[in-house]
Amino acid sequence: MRFHTRKWVKPEDLNPNRALFGGRLLQWIDEEIALYAIIQLEIPRTVTKYMSEIDFVSSAKEGDIIEIGIEVVSFGNSSITLKSEVRNKLTRKTIIEIDKIVMVSLDEDGKPVKHGKTKIEYVSDRLKDE
Template identity: 55%
Template sequence: MRFLSRRLVMPNDLNYADSLFGGRALEWIDEESAIYAICQLETNCLVTKHIGEINFESPAMQGDIVEFGLATKAVGRSSITVSCLVRNKATKKTICLADDIVFVKLDPVTRQPAPHGKTLESLEAQTEIELRALNLLAEK
């Protein structure tokens, strides 16, 4: 899992208990996961179809920096399924895990599901090429 993005927990992100509001965390998870899926499938005509089980494990407090780890779990004909792990940047403690987030590519005209032409293998190869280009992956 690669940690690709970070957010600072601000006062307007807090609940009555002065910790990160679960609804705000879900908003961030949906947005970060969508950006990841858009980059993977190279299209921005995607919709969130499903978000599976979400387990909140520890709180995030005002001033904490949270980071989002994302990974591709599965690739369908018109869909991609990702996982998103939210953790505290400083302590590495898991805040929550959102598993089985499904995005579906839509035809921009008909708004119906459309094939994206990607496979899990092609996405893994694409990611390796991108990481090598950024010098983030050692040569084999």
């Protein structure tokens, strides 16, 4: 799994227990997954369709740094399925794992559209085509 993004847990990210608010963490995960999917599929109208069970196994506190990891599971005709792990960079403890996140590419009318991708592309792959 590649860890693409780091976030610093600030006071505005905390719940009443002074730990990282789960809703904020899910917002960060959803945004990071969306950006990743849009870049991979090259279709800006790519949206979250499904997220599997969410189980918080540990937390983070103010001042901690967390990392969001993403791994591609599979490509569909109009979708990409990914998984994500978030861990505390300082303690190395896993905070949450999401086994299945499905992102779907849409056309201007909001209908699923084929993206034509079958494998992960890296910047170096795309530069070879130019």
